[in-house]
Amino acid sequence: MEWLNIFVQGALLGGLYALFAIGLSLAFGIMRLVNIAHGDLIVLSAYVALMAVNATGMNPLVSIVVVVPVMFVLGYLLQRGLLNLTLSGGLLPPLLVTFGISVIIENLLLELVGADTYKLSAGSIETDSLHLGGGIAVGVYPLLVFATAALSIAGLQLLFYRTALGRAFRATSDDADTAELMGVDNRHLYAMAMAIAMIFTALAGVLMAIRTTFDPAAGPIRLIFAFEAVIIGGLGSLWGTLLGGMVLGIAQAVGAALSPTWQILAGHIAFLLILLVRPSGLFPRTRD
Amino acid sequence: MAEYRVERSTRESRGFALFLGVGLVALATLPYWGGAGDMRLVSEMAYYLALAQLWNLLAGYAGLVSVGQQAFVGLGGYTLFYLTSQFDVHPLVALALAAPLAAAFAFPMALAVFRLRGAYFAVGTWVFAETLQLAVSLITPLGAGSGMSLTPAIVRQISPDRTGREMIVYWISLGLVALVSAIVYLLLRSRHGLALTAIRDSEPASESLGVDTFRTKLMIYVVTAACTGLVGGFIFLQKLRLSPEAGFSVNDWTVVVIFMVVIGGIGTLEGPIVGMLIYFGLRELLADYGVWYLILLGVTAVAIMLKAQEGIWGLVARRFDLHLFSVRRHLTR
Amino acid sequence: MTLLQTRGLRAFYGDFQALFDVDVTVAEGETVAIIGANGAGKTTFLRAVAGALSCGAEMVEFDGARVGALSAHEIVRRGIAMVPEGRRLFPSLTVEENLLLGGYCGRPGAWTLARVYELFPVLEERRAIPATSLSGGQQQMAAIGRALMSNPRLLLCDELSLGLAPVVIRDIYARLESITADGTALVIVEQDISRALEASTRFYCFQEGRVALTAACRGFDQEALTSAYFGL
Numbered sequence: 001m002e003w004l005n006i007f008v009q010g011a012l013l014g015g016l017y018a019l020f021a022i023g024l025s026l027a028f029g030i031m032r033l034v035n036i037a038h039g040d041l042i043v044l045s046a047y048v049a050l051m052a053v054n055a056t057g058m059n060p061l062v063s064i065v066v067v068v069p070v071m072f073v074l075g076y077l078l079q080r081g082l083l084n085l086t087l088s089g090g091l092l093p094p095l096l097v098t099f100g101i102s103v104i105i106e107n108l109l110l111e112l113v114g115a116d117t118y119k120l121s122a123g124s125i126e127t128d129s130l131h132l133g134g135g136i137a138v139g140v141y142p143l144l145v146f147a148t149a150a151l152s153i154a155g156l157q158l159l160f161y162r163t164a165l166g167r168a169f170r171a172t173s174d175d176a177d178t179a180e181l182m183g184v185d186n187r188h189l190y191a192m193a194m195a196i197a198m199i200f201t202a203l204a205g206v207l208m209a210i211r212t213t214f215d216p217a218a219g220p221i222r223l224i225f226a227f228e229a230v231i232i233g234g235l236g237s238l239w240g241t242l243l244g245g246m247v248l249g250i251a252q253a254v255g256a257a258l259s260p261t262w263q264i265l266a267g268h269i270a271f272l273l274i275l276l277v278r279p280s281g282l283f284p285r286t287r288d
Numbered sequence: 289m290a291e292y293r294v295e296r297s298t299r300e301s302r303g304f305a306l307f308l309g310v311g312l313v314a315l316a317t318l319p320y321w322g323g324a325g326d327m328r329l330v331s332e333m334a335y336y337l338a339l340a341q342l343w344n345l346l347a348g349y350a351g352l353v354s355v356g357q358q359a360f361v362g363l364g365g366y367t368l369f370y371l372t373s374q375f376d377v378h379p380l381v382a383l384a385l386a387a388p389l390a391a392a393f394a395f396p397m398a399l400a401v402f403r404l405r406g407a408y409f410a411v412g413t414w415v416f417a418e419t420l421q422l423a424v425s426l427i428t429p430l431g432a433g434s435g436m437s438l439t440p441a442i443v444r445q446i447s448p449d450r451t452g453r454e455m456i457v458y459w460i461s462l463g464l465v466a467l468v469s470a471i472v473y474l475l476l477r478s479r480h481g482l483a484l485t486a487i488r489d490s491e492p493a494s495e496s497l498g499v500d501t502f503r504t505k506l507m508i509y510v511v512t513a514a515c516t517g518l519v520g521g522f523i524f525l526q527k528l529r530l531s532p533e534a535g536f537s538v539n540d541w542t543v544v545v546i547f548m549v550v551i552g553g554i555g556t557l558e559g560p561i562v563g564m565l566i567y568f569g570l571r572e573l574l575a576d577y578g579v580w581y582l583i584l585l586g587v588t589a590v591a592i593m594l595k596a597q598e599g600i601w602g603l604v605a606r607r608f609d610l611h612l613f614s615v616r617r618h619l620t621r
Numbered sequence: 622m623t624l625l626q627t628r629g630l631r632a633f634y635g636d637f638q639a640l641f642d643v644d645v646t647v648a649e650g651e652t653v654a655i656i657g658a659n660g661a662g663k664t665t666f667l668r669a670v671a672g673a674l675s676c677g678a679e680m681v682e683f684d685g686a687r688v689g690a691l692s693a694h695e696i697v698r699r700g701i702a703m704v705p706e707g708r709r710l711f712p713s714l715t716v717e718e719n720l721l722l723g724g725y726c727g728r729p730g731a732w733t734l735a736r737v738y739e740l741f742p743v744l745e746e747r748r749a750i751p752a753t754s755l756s757g758g759q760q761q762m763a764a765i766g767r768a769l770m771s772n773p774r775l776l777l778c779d780e781l782s783l784g785l786a787p788v789v790i791r792d793i794y795a796r797l798e799s800i801t802a803d804g805t806a807l808v809i810v811e812q813d814i815s816r817a818l819e820a821s822t823r824f825y826c827f828q829e830g831r832v833a834l835t836a837a838c839r840g841f842d843q844e845a846l847t848s849a850y851f852g853l
Binding site: 175178180182186 | 671692697703712714722726767771
Binding site: 034036082085086089091092093094095096097099100101103104107108110111220221223224227228231261262264265268269271272275276279 | 347351353355399400401403404406407408410411412414415416418419422423425426538543546547550554578579580582583585586587589590593594597
């Protein structure tokens with residue numbers, strides 16, 4: 001029973017990791033851009049939530065209403081003003097520019113806000129649990145996070161397959177040149193893609209900040225979790241990313257059960273093993 | 289029909305080689321006219337320059353953008369500390385052994401991480417470094433989370449008195465940067481260097497010409513790892529204290545190095561030198577302002593990548609058609 | 622009524638100049654052919670007009686407006702659509718989705734999904750499958766349909782006959798008549814000279830980035846054409 005509980009906790013944790021990964025996945029899928037600053041943007045969202053909560057005393061879950069639009073606009077401007085310029089230069093510019101942005105965000109936060117760690121409290125929801133019978137208890141909060149991840153992915157699938165914008169995204173991802181010839185404004189579209197990615201990045205940031213402490217240097221490890229979830233799940237599939245996140249979460253939960261200091265390492269090991277044995281991921285939808 | 293010769297050196301490059309030689313000799317005499325603080329600073333500049341040239345070889349020439357070289361810095365450090373404390377190996381011998389050990393780790397690592405491309409490769413190398421850091425922090429014989437120190441007894445094996453030690457360590461740093469520079473330079477002058485440029489320009493095209501891209505990249509990766517391990521060992525020989533956080537710090541050993549190379553000029557041999565000088569200059573200048581120098585470096589690196597990818601040196605070289613290191617081949621009559 | 626007018630059109634790929642002072646005119650509802658050997662600059666010309674390749678604003682005039690410097694998506698909005706060389710359908714989209722994407726800019730007009738299906742019934746039959754699973758000829762129809770969905774006043778067709786069997790080519794060219802019947806102007810770039818000349822009123826022969834010859838198609842001297850084509 002204990003092991004079943006561990007599995008369930010890990011699987012639910014996977015929801016958070018999948019949320020981390022959605023933004024990364026979207027940017028890569030549509031623009032072939034791996035945003036090294038992704039983790040730092042998650043942490044930045046957490047700080048925006050912190051400011052909103054401090055200013056108004058609202059529940060952090062409510063602050064989502066503020067954080068999401070802010071990050072949406074930030075993402076649009078970042079892509080349109082900066083990242084679009086890197087897309088045609090080959091491998092180095094996008095990588096090094098997002099790397100530079102990552103360092104800038106981290107150090108700006110350090111200078112302006114300080115190195116203290118913070119955590120947002122959402123009240124009793126953090127510790128409430130649901131008893132599912134058979135001795136299994138799941139936390140309400142992890143369940144909420146997982147549901148958010150699943151709903152986000154379902155929503156994105158709807159966007160991609162049922163709307164004109166989604167069609168434009170898929171077409172641009174296939175062949176940006178021809179999409180432009182069909183009337184799609186690439187620069188605007190990429191900016192929209194990043195803005196939408198930021199919606200989920202913002203969600204991830206707020207939900208993470210309620211669950212655990214954060215500080216300016218907390219970004220890189222989130223990038224790594226997101227990246228591991230994407231690779232384990234396989235490129236090209238959002239549901240695969242959810243499953244990848246769950247595998248990562250379960251590996252970490254198993255590691256933590258053996259010894260708390262083994263948690264993150266266990267996740268890395270699982271990732272490296274999958275990379276060695278099945279490099280295209282568990283559920284790839286390969287389409288280069 | 290006039291005869292053509294393939295030449296490698298130019299008047300500028302010969303002049304520069306002379307300048308370098310003289311400069312190196314001058315620096316070598318520093319212990320006699322400078323203080324311990326000066327020596328430490330020059331050592332730091334030397335080992336950062338070495339790291340920068342190695343990263344530049346990987347990313348700028350082989351197209352392998354690694355954000356995980358700190359793995360080998362840490363490995364080098366731990367090799368030194370472990371061999372000296374557990375097996376009573378002479379510190380300088382242990383230092384030398386850091387190279388083959390790092391290479392031994394690099395080999396299987398490459399096999400896993402070469403399956404990833406581009407930016408995914410970069411993050412993959414980072415994950416490796418993080419994994420190593422976590423693993424080391426759990427291993428008690430390596431000092432676990434709190435790390436290890438080089439005891440006075442170990443350090444005295446280099447030289448019984450302090451000044452002697454400082455001099456020897458200083459000279460090692462000069463020797464190290466000279467060695468690493470020589471290795472990078474010779475590699476780029478060799479046919480491997482030509483192969484790298486071809487691979488960098490177009491992998492499929494070079495494959496079709498018979499260049500074994502996988503082996504070339506693997507070789508460069510392993511050689512770079514070995515040299516980085518050696519430098520890493522030296523860094524902690526000087527610092528005398530090592531912890532997983534310090535040894536595998538991405539900020540100290542990767543962020544700064546990348547900025548140096550990018551701002552100086554990625555893909556050129558002169559770039560890392562320029563970048564290193566700019567970094568130390570900025571750090572000195574903004575010493576009282578916390579981490580603003582890092583933010584400024586970040587902004588500069590972003591600007592360079594967007595506007596002048598060839599870096600500061602690249603701009604200078606283009607303007608004056610200057611090449612101080614002669615790795616290219618040109619025709620003369 | 623002149624619809625399209627290029628004046629001294631020059632285009633570059635980096636440092637390489639691909640078009641030299643090209644002057645081409647297309648009137649409302651006219652069908653004009655552009656022929657020439659490989660590398661003569663025909664596709665480059667189309668791409669420059671379509672906005673995929675940048676050039677000076679005054680070098681391309683469409684409906685009286687200087688559009689040379691506009692980007693491709695803005696040019697589609699103005700009424701120029703392209704059927705690209707090699708079809709370039711989107712593999713991730715179904716046939717119908719490809720067609721719908723053609724209408725992304727929302728230009729009003731007579732061409733709707735229903736009308737495209739009327740013109741190419743086979744596309745309706747196979748509307749839900751990935752577009753690249755179609756046969757070559759069907760893909761060409763889909764590419765034409767996709768371009769039509771933006772209700773263009775000028776349709777640029779790049780190498781419609783590329784890789785297709787003669788009977789299929791004949792079928793496609795037959796349907797072009799329904800398109801021009803509405804008053805849509807057509808620029809046809811072809812390697813199949815006779816097909817192109819048959820379908821058009823005037824032609825331009827390109828040679829190494831320049832217009833080597835231009836005349837009416839009817840009754841034109843084959844020998845003069847061959848000389849211009851090969852630059853003799």
